[in-house]
Amino acid sequence: MPQDIELYDVTIVGGGPVGLFTAFYSGMREMKTKVIEFLPFLGGKVPYFYPEKVIYDIGGIPRITGEAFTEQLIDQAKTFDPTIVLNEQVMHMEKQPSGHILLTSNNGAKHLTKTVILATGFGSLKSVKLALPEATHYEGTSLHYTIRKMTDFEGKNVLISGGGNSAIDWANELVGIANSISVVYRKSAFSGIERNISKMMSSSVDVYQPYQLTSLSGENGFVSSATIAHTESGSQKEFPVDSVVVNHGFEIDLGPISEWGLKMEDGTIVVDGKMETNIPGIFAVGDISNYPHKLNLIAGGFHDGPIAVNSAKLHISPKEELKPLYSTNHEPLLGKK
Ligand SMILES: Cc1cc2nc3c(=O)[nH]c(=O)nc-3n(C[C@H](O)[C@H](O)[C@H](O)COP(=O)(O)OP(=O)(O)OC[C@H]3O[C@@H](n4cnc5c(N)ncnc54)[C@H](O)[C@@H]3O)c2cc1C
Known part of the structure; x- marks a missing residue:
């Protein structure tokens, strides 16, 4: 009562x-x-x-x-x-x-x-999930929605999908830790803090925009490559990737x-x-x-x-x-x- x-x-x-x-x-x-x-x-x-x-x-x-x-x-x-x-x-x-x-x-x-x-x-x-059918094969092994331990990405080829504050922050944080970092964003302009965008643009991070992640491939639950497509022309690129970080919001x-x-x-x-x-x-x-x-x-x-x-x-x-x-x-x- x-x-x-x-x-x-x-x-x-x-x-x-x-x-x-x-x-x-x-x-x-x-x-x-x-x-x-x-x-x-x-x-x-x-x-x-x-x-x-x-x-x-x-x-x-x-x-x-x-x-x-x-x-x-x-x-x-x-x-x-x-x-x-x-x-x-x-x-x-x-x-x-x-x-x-x-x-x-x-x-x-x-x-x-x-x-x-x-x-x-x-x-x-709950994060918004990557809208690819194969995404679930890699979740928890090489597809992540956040980064809890930076050392997990040491020496890795990391692809970050997203263009907001989180994606940009993670790209900047991983410089000097990951072997390579690619940021893939579907729009032409990022929506993060200007200072952090400038830092990322002048760093070793490879920026692909307007591009979108279209497929992942790999074996035994581990990603080995990613394909991205230009959102207007449709032209595709494939490159080796060990870890994918998806920052598509909540x-x-x-x-x-x-x-x-x-x-x-x-x-x-x-x-x-x-x-x-x-x-x-x-x-x-x-x-x-x-x-x-x-x-x-x-x-x-x-x-x-x-x-x-x-x-x-x-x-x-x-x-x-x-x-x-x-x-x-x-x-x-x-x-x-
Ligand atoms: C990757 C990332 C980086 C960020 N970096 C920054 C940064 O550098 N600077 C900055 O200012 N902000 C940053 N933010 C944003 C910042 O984290 C949020 O603005 C902040 O956490 C909001 O705080 P909150 O207490 O409102 O909500 P939350 O942090 O979301 O906390 C809400 C809590 O409520 C609990 N809850 C929900 N429903 C219930 C319920 N029904 N009953 C009981 N408990 C419940 C949840 O479990 C949760 O613990 C970042 C966010 C992300 C994701």
């Missing part, structure tokens, strides 16, 4: 970077906080897809690996001792007559909360959360300037939130989290004044004398 379940001020669904930072900030606002994460570990996409990649675009941290960054995020998130639940996927939501929200997980566990902050990323961490799959009645657009959750969804008391932050000019980056999510927490606090105590808050609690910075 809901009345027997411990009530929280805020329940954050998703323990990725944005959920973790949001938990820290929620603790600063002295909100009783719970984080529920589907995976057996915290950190979301960062440890899952790129533990060894270097992250350069977080203010105040010039360079840090995904793994080290995750450790720091977890350390910070635990500052105010939130309850952390792992291995649970939040499935259902029921508004109670009291206005509180009852969440139910895939294992039947119930969670009672005054507000919910959805920090689910794209839901399941499938957005929120599971039953998409049936909660939330306003969605392109699979993501529409929020207003308070990060609030169309359901009062439910907020969305990080990659899953949708608002004009949304930045699907860690820095973008770090802006969303504190706004959602402050809005959740106001939802719980509507009369409370919204003060400018600093972690230092430095009196002059608070405008007090």
